[in-house]
Amino acid sequence: MKFKATILTVAGLGLAACSTPVVKHENTQPLDFAGQKYVDKTMQVGGQTIRYRAFENIVYVNNPVDAAHETINIYIPEAYFNGGSINGYTAQTAPIFLPNPIGGYMPAKAGVPGQGGFGPHKAGQIDAMQAALARGYVVASPGARGRTAATGKAPAAIIDLKAAVRYLRFNDAVMAGDAEKIISNGTSAGGALSVLLGATGNQADYEPYMQQLGAAPAKDHIFAVSAYCPISILDHADAAYEWQFNGVNNYQKMDASMLDYHAERKLVSGTLTKAQIQVSGRLKARFPAYVNSLNLRDPQGRRLRLNAQGNGSFKNYVASFLRQSAQGQLDAGKDLSDRNWLTLRNGKVRAVNFAAYARATGRQKTPPAFDALDLSSGENQLFGTATIDKQHFTAFSYQHRTDPQATLADPHTVQLMNPMPFIGPHTPPQHWRIRVGTADSDTSLAIAAILAAKLQNSGKRVDFALPWDVPHSGDYDLDELFDWIDQAVKNQNLTKQEM
Template sequence: MKKTFISLLSATVILSGCGVGEHQNNNSNHDAKGVNTSNVKIKNYNQASSALQIDNSKWKYDSKNNVYYQLNISYVSNPQAKNVEKLGIYVPAAYFKGKKNHNGTYTVTVNDAKKVNGYSARTAPIVYPVNTPGYAEQSAPTSYRYSNISKYMKAGFIYVEAGLRGRSMSMGNNSSNASTKSYETGSPWGVTDLKAAIRYYRFNDSSLPGNSSKIYTFGHSGGGAQSAIAGASGDSKLYYKYLEQIGAAMTDKNGKYISDKIDGAMAWCPITSLDQADAAYEWQMGQYGNEGNRKKNSFQKQLSTDLASSYASYLNKLNLKNGNTTLSLTKSKNGQYTEGSYAKYLKKEIEDSATEFLNNTTFPYKQNSTEQAGMGNGGPSGGKPSGKMGSMPQMRKQSSNKTYKTMDAYLKDLNKKGTWITYDKKTKRAHITSLKDFAKYYKQPSKSVSAFDDLKRSQAENEVFGTSGSDSKLHFDQSLAKLLTENKSNYSKLNGWNSNYVSSYKNDLTKTDKLGTSMSTRMNMYNPMYYLSDYYSGYGKSNVANHWRIRTGIQQGDTALNTETNLSLALKERVGSKNVDFKTVWDQGHTMAETSGNSDSNFIKWVESINKK
């Protein structure tokens, strides 16, 4: 099978351990609000260090493009998925001194004397792609193609692509053999594998180039979510037993703890915060709709309303802040929780997005947004600088190719079913009438109730929390389960109700995985907010990445804007506003959305801005 690389860079994971020259020792680099890793002791774990040592006599050399690379490297000593838990490392040739072997491979040593794009073997950033649309499996690289990594090599970066396990019925585990697959999948194994791959590089830090404290991960959709999870959950003890299960590098050659904290995370349209994603979706979009299974007099319509109300209760406990203002929701006259400082903040965020688009787009403007299920490709062309993504797997696509001669023509088209957005040419500001109209006319729901933990377990996220055998698809939303239990007498009077819903959720939520971990803990492990908000017990129990870049297509119906907004607000409170680059991109859907330029180039520029030459 032809291998496709993510040509976008995930937030670079911080490498720890011994290094070349003046490499920073990440063992002592910890989040001031998090875990002091110098005090971490790994007990009762016999690490197979010899199996984790990289063989520097097996490198291959692309003489035309000056790249050393090595594939088929097992990054753990006890792989559960032997063909998946491998990685490839791609290095600008200047960072190595190589001697050709009789079999055509090369034996290398680190060379700190030369530079590429201002970086040396001591200072080069390291990037990890997370190409896991819909939390799918990322295959380990089996072949080399320079075109997939060329931008990163020219930038002087080191590119590490690791195979990562995915949801229960993703690549390598199709429905026909889901009950007999040989390894565990879903939460938390994908991020566990990513952490193990990061730890492997740090374990071999003295034999490899790159600044091991400057690792960045990057991904889109489910990959964006896992990039964010890796960024938020650094050094979380919840992952220890999973890492030990697969034989990960927990300590360096001197017995000191190896950190899996990363320096930065890049996420496009992250499908995350799944504990409240169903409620968030209904609060922003679903509660205003009457189509699909949200028809009047249906159980699902009432469930949508109840989920939206429950979200307000949750939001008000998060204590999210905008400066000194604690954001909250209050009840409007119609009984919906759509007023308050949080609603005003979100409305302004939407208007800012529209304003930036209208102020920076030249007309005629050709709309050309392509969407994919899981991975996106797009960005308007014509008068506006393109926001094209790099090479990605091709999946379901939906395209719009309208051309608007003037801004007025564009706004007229947006308002064709009702006026909801205007533009003041004097102040150069866009305005929307309400969050309701925004959802009604522009950001419409594309998923039924419930959007993520489907009532019939038919969403990809149900597979994320599935386990082996017959439990490959499971319910996971405790808030939704509570509503079904508390309101079953009312729901039973409405169309679409099934009395089995209550028991199916109740039973699934009691299931544990192979290591005996509960559903609630597995949910926490895959929820960035668990580590970022003091609403959750995980706050302060991880080392959070120092730098973040988040982009989302504002028109997507795949997830709620408030989910991504909450993530950015919590991050700003935790690591500082200057270290969180968050933008919503107007006229873009579930894509690797950018307000201008190319997603690869923008990611590289962001990493460069952090790592001054």
């Protein structure tokens, strides 16, 4: 049984123990939370005043490479310092919400409540961190290194997030919140890193990097994963994108310099060249072999496969989520007669024309979408090194590179950024929530569908859906998100009590 220190207020400091012993760490700052200073803050949520303590700019490793980004901000409801409870949670039982603010695999500083996030926020609308505090969660938002710095190349960002988790677990006895109930959240590249954080908990492949940083001597698995539109499985994302968008030759492309999704997204229209159309066809042809190699099955146990033309049960599986999303709109009374990719009859979605859906959604990236032949993508920069800013990371793009001097990333590094090899029946966490809007064309729907199927086949509890007409964004359904987290946490607590 886990013991937790009784929480008392210590003016200007962190937390102190009273009735039960606190684990004493030999490490001094930055790994000891008990010595951290805070600032009292308040916010308004739903007409209520929420008081909380802000512990900010905590460096979460002993040997930071980039101290400006390797920090974590921790926010704790004031009620937990005087024996109070919120939403049925106490200082001992409150979940820890771990939102990363990463976009475009760019460097990110630790998040702050009220600064927006990734959703289509309106004036006066709360963000995910504010919503979490109002629900009684402890909020811990880590910053991380990113691709534009020589020290921020892959796998730096995931190493930083894992180190932040280790900091929280290491300080569990002296900090409010239950470190066995950490829930990660992220959007776009941050969504991919949220998935990767969950998939790679306690994996030995990352240990040498953790030791170099001087990460806390603790585990780094988490309880649950929330991921919005994850830009994931990068080494197969080019083929997946062309499987979906092959034949769609007009595009609206965003410049690689705008890949930080906190910024306004400016798109430039264009048409694929003959050479790009040929590349699209070649990449599409590679995708069926990858899908078939995964041996995925749907929830009914049927194999998910594609034939050489890219058709088959896997395509039907992806389309089924579009069908579910559209049916939800019909059931709510929405007129979908203008959607030419749907066959509707008597208030029911009878069929989905996937090719017509791709045309209606529109292509946003030119082939290859991620490993650009001319090294112009943000992901090329992600897989650079301390001395080489950009590299290829797929065999296809390396073989067809426009610069004969361009180099290929280390295969092990590429694997460390792909969650698929690490997902299995004996790896945590059990709870996964993945959302990709039907109006999102930043990556193929196949990527999230593959993740969902792999997770379900590994015995995980997966909540996967395609919200209707939602573009590339996140944190747009906060009530549903935190209802899902509450249910997972409280059901787990009930199960423990019954044991």
